[in-house]
Amino acid sequence: MNLWLVVIVAGVLTFLIRLSFISLLANWGMPPLVQRALGFVPPAVMSAIVFPELLVRDSQFAASMDNHRLIAGAIAILVAWRFKKIMPTIVVGMAALWLLQWLAP
């Protein structure tokens, strides 16, 4: 597989999405239903990334207290929800993971 080709295709598609209504579809409006659906893309995609990162370890479902990433992730979710700030969420989550790994390696 040529990774360079993959990256260039992904880059061109990203550019075309950004150019879409500015140039290619300039005379078209976006249908309200499509607009609504696109608004759901960020929560759908981001949680689809987060959940497996926290709940799947070594290709196994791992909803237990021994799963350090699940505990550290839950702490980070609380920080994100309470403070709505990016850096504190990442710093506290990382610190929690290191602490758990140090306490119970």
Add this chain to the structure above:
Amino acid sequence: MPSARAQFFSGLRDTFPLLIGAAPFGIIYGVLAIGAGIPVILAQAISLIVFAGSAQFIAAQLIGAGASGLVIVLTTFIINLRHALYSASMAPYVKELPRAWKWVLSYLLTDEAFAVAIAHYRENSGERNRHWYFFGAGVALWGTWQASTAVGIFLGTEIPREWSLDFTLALSFIALLVPVLRSRADVITALVGGMVAVAAFGLPYKLGLILAAFCGISAGMLAWRLRK
């Protein structure tokens, strides 16, 4: 009327607070890309060619997991679809510009550049040279992204795996996800997307993410239809 130069520099200046937020993501992307086994030159080239933070995070992860090219392309496409919303919102403000300007501004149309530029367009209606402001914001973010990627690539080759820095991927998305959960439909979208992604984890070719996105979006649309 502000000159092109004045607009450009106020665009740069107003973007400054966002750069402090964007730089760590660039560093994290660089670290993840190297951790995923992507060669240094390609890791930097992805920042130049794709120039979209969250899509690059996922692309790095997929490449590391050995996903096929088609899945990588499809997944980045879905993640970046939200930019069509920005494109549609920006279109009326840039419709009189020459094609070269439209292309350059489209390339620079990231989440952050959109947020800064659209606010400026709306608050300063009728002002000339506002595309220079947009351009200034885009250039500031672009430069920061390239430089912070380079720093991340350097760190990625230096920091041992035991530091578990790949966990910053999950943490970054937690930090971005939680604040966008504004309505009940958003929460349902996130829960369904997340649960399907876990259930579909074993699917071949890393197709789980695409399936989860579709299910999450459909659940959100349904919840929105049935609201109240």
